[in-house]
Amino acid sequence: MPLHPSKILIVDDDRDVLTTARMLLKHHYEGVKTSVHPSEALALMEQFHPDVVLLDMNFQRGENTGEEGLRALTNLLAKDPSLKVILLTAYGDINLAVEGMKAGAADFVVKPWSNEKLLATIQNALKLKAAEKNAEKYKAISTDITESGKLLEEELIGHSPAFKQVLATIKKVAPTDANVLLLGENGTGKDVMARYLHSLSTRNNQVFFRVDTGSLHEKLFESELFGHVKGAFTDAREDKPGKFELAEGGTLFLDEIGNLSPASQAKILTALQQKTITRLGSNKPIPIDFRLISATNQPLAQMVADGEFRQDLLFRINTIEITLPTLRERRDDVLLLASHFISHFAKKYRKGALQLSDVANKQLTDHHWPGNIRELMHTMERAVIMAEGSTINYFDLSPSKTTAADSPPETLNLQENELKLINEALKKHQGNVTRAARELGIDRLALYRRMEKYGIK
Ligand SMILES: Nc1ncnc2c1ncn2[C@@H]1O[C@H](COP(=O)(O)OP(=O)(O)OP(=O)(O)O)[C@@H](O)[C@H]1O
Numbered sequence: 001m002p003l004h005p006s007k008i009l010i011v012d013d014d015r016d017v018l019t020t021a022r023m024l025l026k027h028h029y030e031g032v033k034t035s036v037h038p039s040e041a042l043a044l045m046e047q048f049h050p051d052v053v054l055l056d057m058n059f060q061r062g063e064n065t066g067e068e069g070l071r072a073l074t075n076l077l078a079k080d081p082s083l084k085v086i087l088l089t090a091y092g093d094i095n096l097a098v099e100g101m102k103a104g105a106a107d108f109v110v111k112p113w114s115n116e117k118l119l120a121t122i123q124n125a126l127k128l129k130a131a132e133k134n135a136e137k138y139k140a141i142s143t144d145i146t147e148s149g150k151l152l153e154e155e156l157i158g159h160s161p162a163f164k165q166v167l168a169t170i171k172k173v174a175p176t177d178a179n180v181l182l183l184g185e186n187g188t189g190k191d192v193m194a195r196y197l198h199s200l201s202t203r204n205n206q207v208f209f210r211v212d213t214g215s216l217h218e219k220l221f222e223s224e225l226f227g228h229v230k231g232a233f234t235d236a237r238e239d240k241p242g243k244f245e246l247a248e249g250g251t252l253f254l255d256e257i258g259n260l261s262p263a264s265q266a267k268i269l270t271a272l273q274q275k276t277i278t279r280l281g282s283n284k285p286i287p288i289d290f291r292l293i294s295a296t297n298q299p300l301a302q303m304v305a306d307g308e309f310r311q312d313l314l315f316r317i318n319t320i321e322i323t324l325p326t327l328r329e330r331r332d333d334v335l336l337l338a339s340h341f342i343s344h345f346a347k348k349y350r351k352g353a354l355q356l357s358d359v360a361n362k363q364l365t366d367h368h369w370p371g372n373i374r375e376l377m378h379t380m381e382r383a384v385i386m387a388e389g390s391t392i393n394y395f396d397l398s399p400s401k402t403t404a405a406d407s408p409p410e411t412l413n414l415q416e417n418e419l420k421l422i423n424e425a426l427k428k429h430q431g432n433v434t435r436a437a438r439e440l441g442i443d444r445l446a447l448y449r450r451m452e453k454y455g456i457k
Contacts, residue, residue, distance in 0.1 A: 006126055007031030009050035011041040011072070012088060013059045017111075021054065024115050025122075038072035045079045052084045052125050054118075055105075057096060065348055066096040070103055077104050084125035088113075094155050095344050120205045127207075128246075156189075156196060157340045160330035166193065166322060173320045174200035181257075181317050182295040184324030187374030190295040191255065193324060198251040203291050206250030211243045213264070214256030217431050221264050223280050226271065232281025244277050247290040257317065258298025258309065259434040261444065269313045292317060308443065327369040327376060334364050337373060341380035342392070349384055357393045364395065419454050422447070426456070 008029050010021045018034040025032045033048055035041040037059060044050075053076055057069030066089070073085055087100045087108035097108040106125045109118055153167065173180060174197050182190040191210070198208045216224050223232070227242030244252065260268065271277050272292070276285040294317045303309035327334060338356065346354050356364070360383075369375055383392045425436035437447040 003030045004028055004126070005030050006051045007033075007048060008052050008054065008122065009041060009044060009048060010034045010054045011036075011038060012054075012056035013037065014056070017056070017088075021118075024118070028119060029122075038068065038075065041072070042075055042079065045076065045083075049080075050083065051129055052086060052106075052122055054086050054088055054109075054122075056088045057090075057093075057100070065350065066093070066100070070100060073100060073103055073105055082129060084129050086121055086125055096348075116205075124207050152199075153196075156192065157337050158330065158333040159336065160325075160332040162325035162330045163333060166324060167196075169320075169322055170197050171200060173197070173322075175202055177202070177291050178319040179292045179294070179317050180320045180322060181300070181314075182293065182322050182324060183300070184295075184297060185326050185370075185372055186297050187372035188324040188326060189373055190297075190324055191253075193322070194251075194253045194255075194293045194295060197293060198253075198291070201251065201291060203250050207247060208251045208253065209243060209247035209290075210253040210255055212255050213268075214259030214434060215432065216264075218261055218264070218433060219431070222267060225268070226277040226279055228280035229282045232279070236281065239279070242277060242279065244271060244288050244290070245286060248288065250290055252290040252292055254292065254294040254317075256296060257294040258296035258300055258303060259432075259438075260309075261433060262310075265310045265313050269310060269316060272313075272316050294318075306443075308445070327372045331365055334367075334369070334376065335361060337376055338364055338380055341377050342384060345381045345384035351384055351387060352390060354384060354387055355391050357391050359394055360392050367395075418450065422450060422454065422456065 006029050008025050008031065010018055010025070010032070011034075012018055012021075013036050015036065018036070022032050022034055031048065031050070033044060033050070035044055038055075041053065041055075055069060055072060055076070057066035059068045059072075069087065073087070076083055076085055084106040085104070087097055087105045088111055089097045089100075089108050090111055093110075097105075097110075100108060106128060107121050109121050156167070158164070170193060180194075180197060182193055184190050194210075195208060198204060211225070223236075223240070223242065225242045225244055227240050227245055228236045229239050230236055254268075271288065274285070275289070276287050278285050298309075300309055300314055300318075304311045304314055327337075335356075342354050342356075346352070364376075371378075379395055383395055421440060422436070425439045426433070429435035429439065433447055433451075434444055437444045440447065442450075
């Protein structure tokens with residue numbers, strides 16, 4: 001079999017890891033080099049020009065915060081922003097991996113890895129690099145594309161019946177390729193569950209591609225999702241594949257689907273019905289093949305009743321509908337999750353073992369948790385940082401304070417203030433009408449009407 005014309009650099013202080021990885025990779029890739037330290041790896045970048053770096057997260061004996069790995073990641077990417085870095089993380093350190101992904105890593109693999117998984121991850125990273133090269137400045141992808149099969153059940157914390165029921169449903173539907181809609185309040189774990197579903201599916205060796213539909217700018221929507229050809233519009237200097245094409249063969253996760261404008265809903269529906277997309281400026285239909293998972297915190301059925309969401313689109317995406325329980329509906333899991341986050345953050349912030357006092361325990365189980373698991377996680381992070389002894393005595397569970405000034409507006413003219421607020425909201429959300437409307441406390445149609453009234457395009 002001819003070797004793939006790519007170069008891989010492996011950076012790890014464990015020479016056994018380096019030898020094992022090199023032995024495997026040299027049968028697949030044209031260039032493979034190893035390095036025992038990030039500074040040496042940085043120097044190697046100049047002569048070797050790797051396409052992918054496999055990077056360990058800890059380089060000093062006994063060190064497990066991942067700080068060195070994160071620093072190395074930043075330095076490597078500063079040298080070559082097109083580089084794909086795959087983090088090598090310890091089992092159970094999913095939060096560190098997520099932090100790394102946020103800092104620009106393309107993906108991560110958990111040690112000890114299976115050869116098949118490592119090769120699939122490198123292949124995905126190379127595909128991503130090729131797609132980016134093809135489609136200059138196509139940055140957002142790298143944080144949304146992830147290795148397959150990495151979310152293990154042990155990493156999902158919870159033993160309450162409501163949570164176990166969700167896991168059971170996911171296990172049942174994962175291998176079927178049916179379209180799945182995940183519903184649930186903010187922070188209930190929809191993103192995590194979508195990844196878990198993908199990891200149990202028959203497509204788990206292919207990409208998992210997340211698209212935050214709510215954050216797509218209305219004007220760029222089509223080009224982002226369906227791609228464009230050179231010359232399709234003024235800035236289209238190169239052909240660019242859309243996100244639907246990049247999810248080919250794998251799973252496409254459409255997050256925040258309840259935030260789509262009516263026009264965007266129609267475009268997505270057509271693509272899903274026809275199982276093809278056409279890049280902007282082209283008339284050549286391209287077939288698409290992916291498993292679709294969608295998610296929203298909005299009441300889609302109600303939105304259909306109110307004429308805000310298309311019923312035909314809902315029927316297309318919700319073959320199986322799974323509602324994730326709120327944290328208040330799984331109170332049994334609060335302390336379990338709390339102690340999971342405490343150990344994670346104690347490790348991160350180098351604190352010793354920490355315990356919860358009885359008062360703190362009671363506070364946690366009594367709290368309403370409107371922000372669900374995410375709120376609990378942030379609360380634990382704050383508590384660990386602030387803890388002085390070995391006991392966490394009390395939580396500050398007050399909602400975060402806003403800093404809005406109490407000063408009166410410059411004018412009391414209602415229309416002038418309305419226009420100002422609309423412009424501010426649109427600016428804050430980069431023209432995304434759905435989000436701006438939500439911030440203003442009105443529905444999208446009401447905002448469209450006002451924009452028309454004030455001549456805002
Ligand atoms: N069962 C779980 N065990 C451990 N951590 C979890 C679990 N479920 C969710 N989390 C953590 O809680 C946080 C919020 O989860 P996630 O982002 O999946 O929620 P979401 O429902 O997609 O939120 P949003 O609607 O705001 O996008 C994440 O940091 C995630 O890692």
